[in-house]
Amino acid sequence: MAAKKATATANIDKGELLEYYRQMLLIRRFEEKAGQLYGMGLIGGFCHLYIGQEAVIVGLEAAAEEGDKRITSYRDHGHMLACGMDPRGVMAELTGREGGYSKGKGGSMHMFSREKHFYGGHGIVGAQVPLGAGLAFADKYLVNKRVTFTYFGDGAANQGQVYETFNMAALWDLPVIFVIENNQYAMGTAQRRSTSTPDIYTRGEAFGIAGEAVDGMDVLAVKAASQTAIAHCRAGKGPYILEVKTYRYRGHSMSDPAKYRTREEVQKVREERDAIENVRQLLLSGKHATEDDLKAIDKEIKAVVNEAAEFSKQSPQPALDELFTDIYA
Numbered sequence: 001m002a003a004k005k006a007t008a009t010a011n012i013d014k015g016e017l018l019e020y021y022r023q024m025l026l027i028r029r030f031e032e033k034a035g036q037l038y039g040m041g042l043i044g045g046f047c048h049l050y051i052g053q054e055a056v057i058v059g060l061e062a063a064a065e066e067g068d069k070r071i072t073s074y075r076d077h078g079h080m081l082a083c084g085m086d087p088r089g090v091m092a093e094l095t096g097r098e099g100g101y102s103k104g105k106g107g108s109m110h111m112f113s114r115e116k117h118f119y120g121g122h123g124i125v126g127a128q129v130p131l132g133a134g135l136a137f138a139d140k141y142l143v144n145k146r147v148t149f150t151y152f153g154d155g156a157a158n159q160g161q162v163y164e165t166f167n168m169a170a171l172w173d174l175p176v177i178f179v180i181e182n183n184q185y186a187m188g189t190a191q192r193r194s195t196s197t198p199d200i201y202t203r204g205e206a207f208g209i210a211g212e213a214v215d216g217m218d219v220l221a222v223k224a225a226s227q228t229a230i231a232h233c234r235a236g237k238g239p240y241i242l243e244v245k246t247y248r249y250r251g252h253s254m255s256d257p258a259k260y261r262t263r264e265e266v267q268k269v270r271e272e273r274d275a276i277e278n279v280r281q282l283l284l285s286g287k288h289a290t291e292d293d294l295k296a297i298d299k300e301i302k303a304v305v306n307e308a309a310e311f312s313k314q315s316p317q318p319a320l321d322e323l324f325t326d327i328y329a
Helices: 014-039 054-061 077-082 087-094 128-142 160-171 200-207 219-234 263-273 275-285 291-314 320-324
Strands: 069-071 148-153 176-182 210-215 240-245
Touching: 014 054, 014 077, 014 087, 014 275, 014 291, 054 077, 054 176, 054 219, 054 240, 054 275, 069 128, 077 087, 087 291, 128 148, 128 160, 128 176, 160 176, 160 200, 176 200, 176 219, 200 210, 200 240, 210 219, 219 240, 219 275, 275 291
Parallel strands: 069 148, 148 176, 176 240, 210 240
Antiparallel strands: none
């Protein structure tokens, strides 16, 4: 099945389209800055960038409501920004500073915000999937009509705990949306070499879980599919699987030279399918914005990102006694 694309663009609200453009651009500029800080030695450990996948999280968050939850893996900075977390706190956590969301102790993979209902950032492949079902179980127990977005990648889709979770979620009709961010490469292995089915969402059929594939480079298509999934879950029909077919431009992490694909392949996607450029063209062709308007937005976003970077540099290192806080014993 081909991934669904949004087709009706004539009646798009100008403000809505500009907001998607702004949010996706914020994620990209933020990630570009994070890559720079990593190269300068200001970010330690692993750092997985979200560049290329911005339409996934922006489209899904566009359909979410207050109180809905989200949990994801380690390519998570974009998710944090899209759900409204402060870029300064995110960047400070990346650089291991006191002003970060986890007080500088979590880094790239482990920061949380109860206020924004963001439950991580998890470094173990697939481990967040059963946790996401647990969040949804709590919502079902409380009968509050909330849903949980549980994100994982095409590589994690081959983990056994994912299918154990599918089984329980279907058995208990949990209001959880399993979002497969299929960026085509599980670390360095192409999906066609690691996965027996061309469409991963179809694996839910064995458990009676409804689902669909959607073009993850089209923010409008992602939002439309998300609305379908959310309505399904809120109606008490159980879980839903969204396979969002996207593409990452950078390596798996900052230490990955990505020699398993050609530069031409990446460039072709950038030129023909880039999510931000697609929205930019919609804004210009629909006369919703001028080139100068978009340049002004870019300038504004760069200022926000630069402020976040400066905040992270000025924020102090955690005190030594911080080692003994937020632990059980």
